[in-house]
Amino acid sequence: MIQEIKGGVCAVDGVKAFGVKESKYGLAVIVAKGNAAGVYTKNKVVAAPVIVTKEKLETNGGYLEAVIANSGNANAFTGDDGLKDANDMANTLAECLDVDPKYIAVASTGVIGRKLHIDKIKDQIGTVFPNLDSSEKANAEAMKAIMTTDLVPKGFAVEAQTAKGNFRVGGIAKGSGMIEPNMGTMLSFVYTDAEISASLLQSVLAEVTDRTFNRIVVDGDTSTNDMCLVTATGKSGVNVNLNDEAVYSEFLNAFETVMKELAKMIAKDGEGATKLIECTVTGAYSEDDAVSAAKSIVRSPLVKTAIFGNDPNWGRIVAAAGYSGADFDQSAISLDISDGSNQVFLVKAGKITENDSGTLEKLKAIMSAETIFISMDLGTGYSETATAWGCDLTYDYVKINADYTT
Amino acid sequence: MIQEIKGGVCAVDGVKAFGVKESKYGLAVIVAKGNAAGVYTKNKVVAAPVIVTKEKLETNGGYLEAVIANSGNANAFTGDDGLKDANDMANTLAECLDVDPKYIAVASTGVIGRKLHIDKIKDQIGTVFPNLDSSEKANAEAMKAIMTTDLVPKGFAVEAQTAKGNFRVGGIAKGSGMIEPNMGTMLSFVYTDAEISASLLQSVLAEVTDRTFNRIVVDGDTSTNDMCLVTATGKSGVNVNLNDEAVYSEFLNAFETVMKELAKMIAKDGEGATKLIECTVTGAYSEDDAVSAAKSIVRSPLVKTAIFGNDPNWGRIVAAAGYSGADFDQSAISLDISDGSNQVFLVKAGKITENDSGTLEKLKAIMSAETIFISMDLGTGYSETATAWGCDLTYDYVKINADYTT
Structure with a gap:
């Protein structure tokens, strides 16, 4: 049994977040340690943060400690400079958190083909870092920070009750235009306090993405920056594995509910949409x-x-x-x-x-x-x-x- | 060498046309005897006139004596009634012309899923038939009659000079919305006074359609009614065949020029388009x-x-x-x-x-x-x-x- 709860990603035990938005330039940071999985755009023009994050998750054993995401500039089609800037974002946050940068994912959304405003982003990290928190307000600030032409911040969370105990799944997303995801949506970050291996998490993410984010269309343009990342903090102590069918199916259900609600929020808040x-x-x-x-x-x-x-x-x-x-x-x-x-x-x-x-x-x-x-x-x-x-x-x-x- | 001439389909020797338009309901008739070929929508929902015309051309030896086309109602998704109405249109015209209905092609454009206003169409045949003519004005009336949300009537004709003599190719088309043709455009009728076999005409039409009408997009919606028909009256006496490379390539060039100009006219006059x-x-x-x-x-x-x-x-x-x-x-x-x-x-x-x-x-x-x-x-x-x-x-x-x- 699952029920909707408040708080977005911050509803999940082990997650802290915050964000800042200055005119069209926003920055969000979400800190949560755990096994992680990601799905990414299939556009041949792949943004630098997608390249960087994908490579990290493929080589770091499927583990993340934090995600940093900026809005206003997609850091796409920016060549070697773009890769350097994406790493720079991650490294700056890694230093603040005192963790290995290989565990920091990076994401961007905004205009394509413009050099990233890396100095502003570094300033914004300085503003966000001391405010990281697990409150509902902190989640709200993170949601707002990743919006571009979105009118409505997008977050959803549920609590699932199982015979082995309760766990939660919560996520945030941004969408609006250039939306026909072919992997994740523009940006979505989902968290759970269930315990689950990185490989099983990846397979659940791929399966559920196909039925949720990959089934929304705003304008039919597949973005260069689509990315959906999920991290499992394990703090609930509820273990999800294929041998426990009841808990597994409850997890699938809770995870799909959150992903589907976020997907629908993106479709409903498509650029200019009224319905x-x-x-x-x-x-x-x-x-x-x-x-x-x-x-x-x-x-x-x-x-x-x-x-x-x-x-x-x-x-x-x-x-x-x-x-x-x-x-x-x-x-x-x-x-x-x-x-x-x-x-x-x-x-x-x-x-x-x-x-x-x-x-x-x-x-x-x-x-x-x-x-x-x-x-x-x-x-x-x-x-x-x-x-x-x-x-x-x-x-x-x-x-x-x-x-x-x- | 080819050069643009006036008169659209009526520039071609052996072609008569006329049309009438009453608010959104138009009817055009083009009379021309000759070998003929057609390409049609690949939409799974195929309009009745497309089904009827395709079957005729596949079984009558590739020969047409006339085309009748109405605008305002697509006669699409209209089941058996629709097939009956499409045949009724053709039969009524066949009677006026005193020819076998199997040589009369029929085409429609307009709203999908509404029963055809067959009585009005029969009345309009009565108006159009006595006015059939090979003048520039007659071509203009036919062009206007097939327009729906088109702002500009679309016609183009060329004269080609070859060592074997001159021949002409002229066509008219309508476009506007639901345009991403996957075979022909909404409707296009092209004529030539060159002599050419139906089978070679079909192969030229398929090849050139792929490079012209199949490369325009207004909104990405492929219509249920796309149809492009070509008829060769042979009146110029210039024979087009694969053994005479010079004349064949001149014909291909002239034919592609007309098709491409019509395709560009459709793209430029896409619904609401300014560029x-x-x-x-x-x-x-x-x-x-x-x-x-x-x-x-x-x-x-x-x-x-x-x-x-x-x-x-x-x-x-x-x-x-x-x-x-x-x-x-x-x-x-x-x-x-x-x-x-x-x-x-x-x-x-x-x-x-x-x-x-x-x-x-x-x-x-x-x-x-x-x-x-x-x-x-x-x-x-x-x-x-x-x-x-x-x-x-x-x-x-x-x-x-x-x-x-x-």
Whole structure:
């Protein structure tokens, strides 16, 4: 059994955090010792902090003592200077904490192709370090520090009760634009006080990332800086291993809950977004097909603008599934849309079931909700399923991105 | 040698056309007897007219006498009724022309998932039929009749001079939204008075479509109705065959010129667009890689919004290439941007060459042009290349698509 608790990463025993934000330049530090795992962008243009952190976790035995993350500059496409700056950030924090820099992960988010403002970051480390704390406020400052065009700070934590005792999982994230993660999201840091080996943690992280962060789309642009790191402090004393199925499944559940809530927060707070779109595809031949169709729908600019404008142009949803690459026959699919309480059935086994003006008026009303649930059954005779999350495409997305660097 | 001429499809000997438009419902008819070929959407949700036309051309020996196309309703996802309506359109025209309906192609564009207004279409056939003509005005009426949210009618024609005589190629097209063709564009009809077999015409059409219509992106949504049909009337007496290399290459050149100009017109008149983006990728390992990178760049909402806002945020171009799937090393790529006369070199072999505020100001000025040329060299040591075309993403794209059906 799991339940939501407050405090984000600081809800987890053994975690301290703090952050500072000066205009668009923020810096967060999270300190927590433990086995760790990471997933990273698959973009061929990989930011310096991603290269540095990935290499550390691959060679240090899967262990972290702290994470340092800045916002306002992605330190991406910055060549050797960028690698030096990323290491410099980590080394400066390592010195403050008096730990080996190989246990310090580094992350960045912001503009691509600009040299990092390393002196400002060093100053900010000086401000953040003495304030590191495990309070709810400390978590809030860290969340705020990594925001760029995010409007809402993003954190979520749960406590899980098991026969072996209680443990917690808490995480923070930032998202907003350039979001179609292909590994982690822009940045996410998740902590647990469960005891778990680095290798098992890595496998859980990869599995859960595929079902959560890798299923959100804001604009379809995969960032150069995506990174999700998880550290297990072990402070709860609850050991997670494959021989204890009950505890393992509880851990998977708690971990996935936190990751999914953070992912949904990112989708909902996509740049300029006014609505969250949750699209579930059932009846697919394979899970990959279900994912392709669901992501194609939440990625479609035409679906996203229709949802922004409450335009009941549901044909666009069908078209987006059609070019997704998923295997299906148009004469077998079904489609319904709901706002969580009201529902309208549009297509049943390939036939348009309701298309009169009354139905379209009802659909318009449903589409004006804050969360729109799209359900499509591909009718293949197989039962694979997947859910993806996205947001509407609005004037504000254009506004924010037509004038980002200047 | 080829040169541009006026008259669109009606510039071609043996072609008559006309069209009518009543609010959002238009109807165009083009009459021309000859060997014919077609390419169609690869969307799994295939509109009824696409199914009907494809089957006719696959079974009638590759021959057409006329094309009938309506706008305002896509006749897509309309099941058996839709097939009946598509055939009804063709049959009605066949009766007027007194020809076998198997030689009449049918095409539609507009809203998906609504029953066709077949009675109105029959009325419109009655209006169009007596006016069929080979004048420039007749071509103009046909171009206008197939427009939906297009602002500009799209037609282009050339005359080619060869040792064997002159021939012409002319075409019309409609585009605007739901544009990332994967076979033809929304609708395009191309005519030539060269003599050419249906099978060679099909192979030329497939080859040239891949380099023209299949390389434009407005929003990344592949339509259910994409169709490009070509008919060769043979009236010029110039025979195109593989044994006469000079004439064949002249034909390929003329045909590709018309297709490319129509494709660029569609990209430039993308919904809400204010600018044409032409992106050329060189130094790729394969042509497929070059296409992937170039299309990824012109598809990226972040690149498109930056170009709309003259925001010199070129890092987004590099990031879009990075997630395209094209193989390259970020330390080897080069990037420059130009408006056709002024150029700014941003990256050379992985190094940022100019990034001071003067360069960014110069880039801003370049980005305010009507056509922006992006050149990226992937630096793989191979020399494959491709060009793709797109447009900026603006407030008006959101406006048009947030309120399309209502």
